[in-house]
Amino acid sequence: MGALKQDTAIERTDPRLRALSVEGPSVLAGLHEYTSMRAYNTAVLCTEGEVVHAHRKLYLPNYLAWEERKHVSPGQSLRAYPLPRSTGGRGATLICNDAWQPVLPWLAVQDGAEVIFVPTNSAASLDPESMDTVLYWDTLLSYTARMLQCWVVFVNRVGNEHGATFWGGSRVIDPRGTVVAQAPQWEPALLTVDIDVHEARRQRRAVPLVAEARLGLIDREVRRLIDEGGDS
Incomplete structure (x- = not known):
């Protein structure tokens, strides 16, 4: 700011x-x-x-x-990456506003991410009537985890800076969209959570929502939009 x-x-x-x-x-x-x-x-x-x-x-x-x-x-x-040997699996990082772009979590998962980490500086809404920031994050995080069948680790700041108040509410969401642990809002907290990274893999096998990506189709349509004057 x-x-x-x-x-x-x-x-x-x-x-x-x-x-x-x-x-x-x-x-x-x-x-x-x-x-x-x-x-x-x-x-x-x-x-x-x-x-x-x-x-x-x-x-x-x-x-x-x-x-x-x-x-x-x-x-x-944007690249997924191997998680530490003690954890296994693959992760990806999306910083704050990155997670609000629908294509980025999808790309991360298509690159193999089973856990998406979202470090965030989200302040309480400057205009609550047009955008309830907390509600937007609640909806977004649950949707991302459930529809992309991945763990989501959301870590939000707490405190004040230049008139902005950061609301906290850090949480871990499993591949079914369930919040398995959540820190309080408005105050600092230490949250320790054990997760089974490969639960994402099992969920994707049981209900293969993300397996059929049709990457060729996506490539053709994106190229068409760029050729028609879209943002390259």
């Missing part, structure tokens, strides 16, 4: 990131990533003292009080 008071960007190779997972579990951490030319809103997965995956936010809000596009550039790729 607004202007940054200072440059807080760091490089992805910063040793402080690697140190997060040297003596403990893997850590998904957000950072303002610095490169030689641009900055990004990035989430990195750190495992055993190494950064093993990085996702740069793809869709940057630039409306109302949100001016993210002024400060960072959009990422250009």
Whole structure:
């Protein structure tokens, strides 16, 4: 929101990131990533003292009080990635507004993701009559987990900054769309949840909603829309 008071960007190779997972579990951490030319809103997965995956936010809000596009550039790729050996399976990261773009969770699942992590800075609605932010997230997260048959791990900020109040409500949702654990709203909390990553795989075998992707069909229709003047 607004202007940054200072440059807080760091490089992805910063040793402080690697140190997060040297003596403990893997850590998904957000950072303002610095490169030689641009900055990004990035989430990195750190495992055993190494950064093993990085996702740069793809869709940057630039409306109302949100001016993210002024400060960072959009990422250009989305990839699922292997989860740590102790967990198994594959995960994908969607940062906040990324999860509001219907095609991105679908693409992540088609790339093999069984768990979608959604680190978020969601504030209470600035205009509750036009958009109830909490209700939007409630609906979106449950729909994503149920229809894409994946785990969704939603982690939202708590606190206040520049007049925005962040509401918390972090939760874990199983591949049937059921909230299996949820943190309270408006206050900090530590939530520990054991999940069976491969429950997503079993659910997809039982009810194969996402198996028949028709990627060739999607490719043809997207190319047609681009040729007709759509956003490339």
